[in-house]
Amino acid sequence: MTTQTENTAALRPFVGRTFRIDYGEAMTVLNIYAEDGRTMRYEVLTGAFAGASAEVRYDAVEIDLGLYVLSWQEADKGTVVHVDDFSGGTSRSFYTTATHDFVRMAGTLTRVQAA
Template sequence: MTDTAFPALGHTYKADYGNPVFRVEFNADGKTLRWAPFDADDFEAVATTESYQATYIRPGVFMVTWQEADGVTVTHVEDFENGIVHGAITMPDKTFLTLKGDWLRLD
């Protein structure tokens, strides 16, 4: 991969950290994504929409960040070339989580 364009636009991914597992849909607009637990019975009903920023790191690797309405902050390092996602999440109570998992394109 040599393109600096964010490859997730208009696509859906599975972020599989073992526990938890999420479904992440990137809107083609390059500004919003929707996410929910992967095993949600009705994704449309439970998905949360977030505004995000994607920052190019190197070919095939992007840092994606967003802040949720409840104060949760999320940083992903998405490695599209190797199918790996690293997550760093700060909860409203300041608990800090770090995760590593598989990053699989579903469509």
């Protein structure tokens, strides 16, 4: 039996898809969203954290058509908040590292075919 939350998650434009986020010189990341609408695997392709990857459980709130706030906590207790415009192709990221550094980034968001 599926719940209302599961049905809503299935309608989100990122569920079951992969997106490349290019934050310029800071980093490039692949976000691979699972079909469950609750978990995502990220892989950092470039930048200071190149090679890092993890699977996280996120919360997502739609704030406008195609515009979502996604948030999660890393295993090291760092926190991440994205404002991702899946219709407009932009991403803003705000995160606090485990060492309490606060980072803000803006970049492009592009859907890619999973490898």
